[in-house]
Amino acid sequence: MFSQPILHPGLCFTVFLPIVSYTPATSFSHILIIDQTAVMSAASDFSQTPLLEARSLFCERDERVLFSDLDFQVQAGDVMQVQGSNGSGKTTLLRILCGLNSSYEGEIRWQGQDIDENRESFLASLLYIGHRVGVNKILTARENLRWSCALHAPVTDAAIEQALLEVGLAGYADVTCRNMSAGQQQRVSLARLLLSPARLWVLDEPFTTLDVTGVKILEKLLARHAGNGGAVLVTTHHQLDIPCDLRRLNLDAAR
């Protein structure tokens, strides 16, 4: 949506330029709300349109082609593991699919519609947890979750405590995240999986800091989400042990 030339330092002074390229989609009437019932009813009809579809994706970084002509589809009920050696572009691919990175060519469609044209409805259905998990260290687990959920739809304190209980952090709701281990902070971010009504989960290396029980909990969550008609895109070097079908996307083959 925002093209590279705006980066030009000479234009940095121009307050008005970025506004020109700003889409009018910010007006209230265009916002789509996460509607729990709508999500559920959509989940029950496994229609032919794939949830997420990428067509001939091409991405180049520092004059090195990360992937080209990459086509794939993610259907409701899919858990797709993105694989590839270090530096093969796994994180870049996930960021592109979320719309955080716009330096790519090709087409990405959410339920048959281009993600840039239908951004609000796409974002309402998306939950992204990146390398940097989005947990502020000064705030407590509860304060962090309250905010990150409110960005989509507000949640109750009871729901937050229930979610923390399920990810194995019972009693940690009011502990400052700075005093938690890396794995526990990761679990705080994973509690969002339980609090969000999003259909598509995009998870970048969610297993790295988790212990054995943490891994089990997350695998269970992934399988349950897929079973409920959601879809998961996950990068990990860990051998996923989940009862449902696991699809694999190998980026080393797409270069």
Next chain:
Amino acid sequence: MNKDAPMTAQVSTFNAFRATLRRDLLIALKRRNDLLNPIMFFLIVVSLFPLGVSSDPNELTRIAAGTVWVSALLASMLSLDNLYRADYEDGSLEQLLLSPQPLYFMVLAKNISHWLISGLPVVLMSPLLAYMLYLPADAYWTLVFTLLLGTPVLSLFGSIGVALTVGLGSRGLILAVIVLPLTVPVLIIGAKAVADVSFGLDVSLHYALLGALLAVSLSLAPLASAAALKISVN
């Protein structure tokens, strides 16, 4: 979507706006430095002028308006870096950008919280410092009102600069280079208004100009910040 959807959407946007504002204020309250730094900096800079320039009341009366305004500008710039830095580093900024709510309101919430932390204390403290600098008593209210109109503009325009530079490793002076040209008009008009009122001149034009700047920055600056943030995380 049912027919109530637009209204629910507004409620939801308002909730997200309130949650963001509340979160940022909470973080500032938990980090005492963020709260104290701008106001302490403001106090120190202003109180150095009588020591460094002159303790002659006439001399100080002449420079009082400019001194308070320059210090307010510097205090605002000093605290700008906190605006998106921590969020960028811990990934919260990505969460903010991936919110289905209009980014304008999310950025506005962060800007308002920045002003409440760095701008409002300066406004409240200014009459005390004006007294110290022998500013004529009838100019106190003008000083407070111009600061009240001007400091939010400093936060809003400053936010654009921080948003553009948040992804850079070493920013150094680039933030000042981007932000100062935008904020200097505020400084000129604000300081001029206070100086003029000391001479008994009419300052309604200055108020109107500051008000216009505030209206423009309030409606456009968050959009520019939002666009700049998207570029920065790219």
